Amino acid sequence: MFDDLVGQERAIGVLRTAAAAAAEIVAGGAGAGMTHAWLFTGPPGSGRTEAAKALAAALLCADQGCGACESCHQVEVGSHPDLMWVRPEGLSYGIKQTRGLVLKAAGAPTLGRWRIVLFEDADRLTEEAANALLKAIEEPPQRTVWLLCAPAPDDLIITIRSRCRVVKLHAPSTEAVAEVLMSRDGVPREMAFFAARAAQGHVERARRLALDEEARRRRDEVLSIPRSLTGIGECVSAAERLVKVSAEDADAATAALNEAETAELRKVYGEGSSGKGLGRGLVRGAAGALKELEAMQKSRATRIKRDSLDQALLDLAAFYRDVLAIQFGARVELATEDRRSDLEAVARESTPEDTLRRIDAIMQCRERLAANANPQIAVEAMTLALRSPRAAAG
Incomplete structure (x- = not known):
């Protein structure tokens, strides 16, 4: 085990x-x-x-x-x-x-x-x-x-x-995670190392990125945001897109589970059964249990949406951390190596101080969301803070 x-x-x-x-x-x-x-x-x-x-x-x-x-x-x-x-x-x-x-x-x-x-x-x-x-x-x-x-x-x-x-416990190395993906899931070597780097030691997320093309698409959409923040309108649009992508990720994780739980509960209370003592009466009696299940599912969906949005923010933070590494010439593994051209462009157009300010803005957004701030408003404030210094000056 x-x-x-x-x-x-x-x-x-x-x-x-x-x-x-x-x-x-x-x-x-x-x-x-x-x-x-x-x-x-x-x-x-x-x-x-x-x-x-x-x-x-x-x-x-x-x-x-x-x-x-x-x-x-x-x-x-x-x-x-x-x-x-x-x-x-x-x-x-x-x-x-x-x-x-x-x-x-x-x-x-x-x-x-x-x-x-x-x-x-x-x-x-x-x-x-x-x-x-x-x-x-x-x-x-x-x-x-x-x-x-x-x-x-x-x-x-x-x-x-x-x-x-x-x-x-600590985050396992890229090599350790990639080895697991190759040996247990049959993932090709190149894809295994991409997913392991992108997931930054998160084994299950690495598995999803390696095996689920839609998960890779959603991550790619998040990482396209830094280069798109050229004006206020673009910042608002990017915030809306980020919240939407995170909601889609959460919906994909909960839809099938919710459906299965609801169907199972209805079955327990006799829906679809026939015979003495079964039928409409038992289904009506399930109303309270169904209401309780729906409340639990709603609370779970809220949590998963927050977790998904937080993961997107961590991906953005990883992007700017990699920008900072390039600006200082650090010889470290880049989690967003697959966005090398974007990283280098942002590194050229800004200073290390700008990058640190942007990372702070992402961390502040995470804190606001943890304190139950409105996601759209919190993310909009963040994307405005992430704008290119040149664009902000203009």
Whole structure:
């Protein structure tokens, strides 16, 4: 199971040691090196969830995560009876949900080894929810293990992170990501290295860029923006285009999922069934559940749209970082090497100070969006700040 972690040898060593200690505990030993609460941190795409999943499999598998047994397969697909997999769908994870989770986590393991809670995006916990979770982590049941994932330790309240063992992951190298794409997905070498550079260590995004032509088109459209900002009208148009491209990306990610969830819920409530006690009455009774599902889907769509727009802004920041590298003559790998002519043109037409100002404008836009600013207005302010110095002077 640890083979899915790309370029994380140090973390793998820590997790294997913990799995061996856990096996000692199950066998009646002391098991030094195992703890009941873990926090996996690292930049997007570094493999936080994959690392937590690998440890979960190693704890639940009699062979410490062999990857071939039924237990490992169940962990892989998320169906193991002793694994509670939490994926916050909306913008936040509230206290009501957390209390229910803590109650379920208090139960004894079904199969006798461990009861594990794998919590993706734990940084989405509200303050009240974090305090409720803290109590469970402070006094956990004997065989319950919490695996929390967040971008950085500071994203969780200090009282939680101080009680967790932190596993820090890093963005894997271009070579490591490209090798995975070639060996596991059969991606041609040139495309694999392009996607790995463009994704800047984000393994899943690299896979999407390598395999999905539409994902490459959307990225290309984002990276065409810097050279198009020749006037105020063009800046407003570019902002509208950027928000639209991000919305399309999010819609592509949610449309099929929403449809499948709604169809499944309607089926559960009897739609399309016949016979005594089935039919219109049960479908009408599903109105409340459907409304709740739609609210969750709307919240999830909002989050995914924000995440997609943020990714577009990070692509823009990478473009200007590469411009800065060219301006200083730095011998570093360029994430946007495929836009070399645009990079060199922008580098000639501006100064390093201009480039730093533009990067600051992108980061400020990200902060405004995180504070729930109107996306169109925030992005328009950014594109105006990104305008060519010559165009602004004119």
